[in-house]
Amino acid sequence: MYEQIARNKRRTVLYTALFVLLWLAVGAAVGDLVSAYSTAPQGSPAGHDVPAGIAVAAGLAVVAVLFTVQSGTGLVLRVAGARLADPRRYPQLLHLVEALALGDGLPTPAVYVVDDPSPNAFAVGVSPAHAAVTVTSGLLAMMDREELEGVLAHELSHIKNYDTRLLLFVSTLIGMAGLLAGMLWRTAFFTRSRGRSGAQLTLIVIAAGTLLALIGFVLGPIIRLALSRRRESLADASGVELCRNPEGLISALRKLQANDRPLARLNQATAAMCIDDPLRHHAGSLRRLFDTHPPLADRIAALERMARGLSV
C-alpha cells in the first residue's frame, strides 16, 4: 500500500513536468509566431521572441501549479455544483465519513452534496488534510446506510492512496490547457480585426487546433491512465478492508448498474474521480479500453471473491 502511495506521488510529479514541457513548447511556438509575423522589422534575427515566449509560459505554468495546490479542490467542487453538507439535513452521511476517517487515521474530510438525481460520488484533494468527499442527492436517496458506508469507504481510499492528488493535478492542468487553447482562438479573431495577414490567422488557428487535439487525444488518455481501472479496483479492495463489509459496496454497485441516468454536471476531467463512470455507461468489451472504470459487473465479481475469502 505504501508503495502505491509513493508511486502516485511520483506520477503526480511526472505528469506535472510533462504538462510544463508542453506549455513551454506552446510558449516557444507563440514567441516564434510573433517574431516571424508581427512587430519585428524585416531582417532581424528570426526567433528572438522565443526565449520571451518560453519565459512567459514558464511563469504561467508556475501560476497554474500553485493555483492547483491552492484552490484546485474548490474549483472542482464549484464546477460540479457541490454544496457543503448541512449537518442537520445529512447527519448520517457526516457520521459515516467521520467514522471511516477514524478507521484510517485520516483527518475528517469536508463533505459536499450535489443536487443531482443520478447516483454518484467522488473525492478530491491535494492531501488527506485538505480533501473533500462529494455525493449526489440521488446516491443518498438510493442507498441505505450499509451501502453508503461501502461507497464512502471507497472514496476515502482514493484520498488515503493519494489518487485524488494525482487526479486533481492532471484535471486542473487539462482545464488550463483548454483555457490556453481558447485564448489562442480569441487571439485569432482579435488579430483579424486588426487586419493582419491571413497566413498569420491560419497559423494561430492551427496552433489552437493542435492544442485542442492534444487535450483530446493525449491528455484525455493520460487522465484515464492516471486513475486507471486498476486504481478503481484497488480503491474497492481497500475500501472493503476499511469497512470490513464487502456486502455494502457490492449491493451499492448493483444499484449503480441498474441506473441509466447519466450525470449532467460532471465533465471529462472529473469523470475519473467518480465511483461510477458518469459518461459512458458500462459498454461492451470494445469500449472498455477507453473507460476510466472497469465494468461494474467485473468489480462486483471481484468483491464477491473477497467476500468469500473473508467468510472462510
Added chain:
Amino acid sequence: MLAIVIVIIVVLLVVLTAAVGFNALVRQRNRTREAWSQIDVELKRRHDLIPNLVHTVKGYAAHESGTFQAVTAARAAAITAGASADPAAVAGAEHTLTRTVHSLLAVAENYPALRAQEGFLALQEQLTATEDKLEYARRYYNASVRDYNTAIESFPARLAAAPLGFQPGVFFQSDPSERDAPVVDFIAPTRPLAG
C-alpha cells in the same frame, strides 16, 4: 589514518541508525496514544448521550426501572474504568454498557409513539454514529498497536526497547468474550441484517 576515518564513519553510521530507529519507535508509540485518545473521545460522547436516552425513554416507559438502573450502573462503572485508561478494564466495562444500552433500546422498540419521536430518532442516530466511530477508532488503534508491538519486538530494537521504556501496547477488544459480534446492526433499524 584511514583506519581512524573508517572507525569514525562506522560509529557515526551506528549512532545515526540508532537515532532513526529510536525516533521511529517514538512516532509509533505516539500514534497508538493518539488512536487511544480517539477511542476515549467516542467513549465520553457515548457516556454523555446515555443520560439523555434514559430520560427520553423514561417519559414513555417509566415502569421499566430495572433496565434504567442497569444502564445507569453500567455507565458509572464504565466511567470509573475509563479513568484507569487500561484497555482491558475499559473494554470489559464498555461491553457491559453496550449490552445494557441495547436492552434499553429493545425496550424502546415496544413504544411506537416513542420511536416516532424526533428527539429519540436523533438520539438513536447519534448513538449509532458513536458506536460506528468507536468501532472504526478501535480498529485503527489495534492496527497501530500491532505495528508498534511488531516494531519493538523486532531485532535489533527489542534489545533496547524495554530498557528505554517502550512497553508493548495492549489491544482494545470490542468484546472480551465473543469477538466480531454485529453489535451495530441491532440498534440500526434502517440497516438490513447481513446481506
